[in-house]
Amino acid sequence: MSDNVREHxxxxxxxxxxxxxxxxxxxxxxxxxxxxxxxxxxxxxxxVCVMTLFAYGxxxxxxxxxxxxxxxxxxxxxxxxxxxYYICQVGAGLVALPALVQANRMANNRRVWLxxxxxxxxxxxxxxxxEDPNRDQPTAHDLHSRLPRYFELGTxxxxxxxxxxxxxxxxxxxxxxxxxxxxxxxxEDGKEEEEEH
Amino acid sequence: xxxxxxxxxxNDMWYAxxxxxxxxxxxxxxxxxxxxxxxxxxxxxxxxxxxxMVAIFAVLFVLSWRL
Numbered sequence: 001m002s003d004n005v006r007e008h009x010x011x012x013x014x015x016x017x018x019x020x021x022x023x024x025x026x027x028x029x030x031x032x033x034x035x036x037x038x039x040x041x042x043x044x045x046x047x048v049c050v051m052t053l054f055a056y057g058x059x060x061x062x063x064x065x066x067x068x069x070x071x072x073x074x075x076x077x078x079x080x081x082x083x084x085y086y087i088c089q090v091g092a093g094l095v096a097l098p099a100l101v102q103a104n105r106m107a108n109n110r111r112v113w114l115x116x117x118x119x120x121x122x123x124x125x126x127x128x129x130x131e132d133p134n135r136d137q138p139t140a141h142d143l144h145s146r147l148p149r150y151f152e153l154g155t156x157x158x159x160x161x162x163x164x165x166x167x168x169x170x171x172x173x174x175x176x177x178x179x180x181x182x183x184x185x186x187x188e189d190g191k192e193e194e195e196e197h
Numbered sequence: 198x199x200x201x202x203x204x205x206x207x208n209d210m211w212y213a214x215x216x217x218x219x220x221x222x223x224x225x226x227x228x229x230x231x232x233x234x235x236x237x238x239x240x241x242x243x244x245x246x247x248x249x250m251v252a253i254f255a256v257l258f259v260l261s262w263r264l
Binding site for chain 2: 012014039041042045046049050052053056149153156157160161164167168170171175176177
């Protein structure tokens with residue numbers, strides 16, 4: 001057993017192994033850090049909860065008949081389209097990283113991959129240029145008008161999935177948060193009150 | 198607002214259910230190591246969240262009465 005062992009009064013001792021490795025793994029794939037620490041039940045719980053939310057969010061942000069998939073997760077830092085939600089979404093790890101590749105390709109006037117999965121919306125400034133390789137991609141207006149309210153719902157689902165994985169990373173780093181305990185003087189007061197009664 | 202519209206919008210609240218379940222489970226899992234206390238804590242937390250949402254709904258419903 002390594003030196004990184006956490007122990008609470010009512011909880012079993014946990015071997016956290018190398019917490020730094022566990023955190024990185026937990027970020028890459030939800031639950032993988034706990035799998036590395038051999039905490040199998042929590043690994044399953046985190047994987048199922050985070051990935052289900054993220055996948056459902058992606059599905060809500062998709063419109064198969066138009067060939068749009070996973071449009072709610074994208075990276076953009078353009079004027080008028082700063083995607084702050086991506087800061088939360090990237091907490092889910094590898095599953096949110098295609099957005100960075102797609103944003104890079106679009107910024108460099110290259111065709112986006114995978115029919116635009118996690119690609120940012122086309123910037124709608126001026127007329128569509130024939131030489132634009134991504135001219136068939138939807139604009140933000142297209143996404144919002146064709147996915148009314150589902151775009152926002154999908155965004156919230158994926159953002160919360162990312163934030164929950166940050167909690168899972170914290171758990172991989174330091175183990176479960178110790179339950180709040182009473183201060184010693186409060187415990188004594190409680191005992192005295194019990195004795196009086 | 199008619200009752201039919203209100204009921205139709207209430208159906209959207211089902212989208213909150215997976216979020217409540219996942220948030221409760223993950224938060225509880227950061228507090229305990231064993232599954233039994235995790236599930237017990239998650240159940241209590243889910244009830245708190247639902248209760249809070251119902252309370253907010255009641256306040257908004259009263260405030261918007263006859264608007």
